Amino acid sequence: MRIPPLYRHPVWQRFFAGAAVGGCISWLIFLFIFGNIQQKNSTIIERQAIRIKELSGYIQIWEEEYQELNKKNEEMLTIQEIDVKIHNFERYEIRDRQSIFEAEESVKEDLRSLIAKDLTTVYKNKEIIKKTVENKTLNINGKQYRLIVKELYFYTTISLVLEMKLAD
Structure with a gap:
């Protein structure tokens, strides 16, 4: 090539x-x-x-x-509302929802003084809140009941979850 x-x-x-x-x-x-x-x-x-x-x-x-x-x-957060729920009332054969509602409203009325209070001061007094609720006796259908605080939540709303127990 x-x-x-x-x-x-x-x-x-x-x-x-x-x-x-x-x-x-x-x-x-x-x-x-x-x-x-x-x-x-x-x-x-x-x-x-x-x-x-x-x-x-x-x-x-x-x-x-x-x-x-x-x-x-x-x-500056303040308490604005109180929410109360009572559980295990069926255990004591309480079929009357109105009685449970009135019991919840009674607890709310006891704690009404906490509304518009500073969140930190209310949280510091949580034991007093527990004792206030647990020392309360309720008369429903002729029987005495005590409340036990199972859960307690703090924010602008105080949420209480309570259980009923027969008073001694």
Whole structure:
């Protein structure tokens, strides 16, 4: 196999020389355009990085203020409602729902003085609340019953879950 003798024909020599010069010129144009695009992108990225730093600072300031406001609001929480539920009254064959409702309302009435009190002070006196409820005797259908506090939850609503027990 041998190389064709194209180097002797000036038409082919001009074609290959033109292709080589055109390739170099197009490469230089490509580098110029690519460089400009990269420079624009890098300035955009720098501006965005500066903006991100500014906004991160603002976010940190807002978070600190938000946490301070939350602390103040937690300190200002007050009791707004009392919820009482009596369970296991079926065990003593009390079918009268009205009696149970009246017993729940009686316990709510005893604890009514806690409404509009600060949550922390009410929580500190939870033992007194338990003793108040557990010392109460209820007269339902001619029988004496005592209440036992099974669950006690504090938030803006005090939730009491009570169980009934025959009084001795």
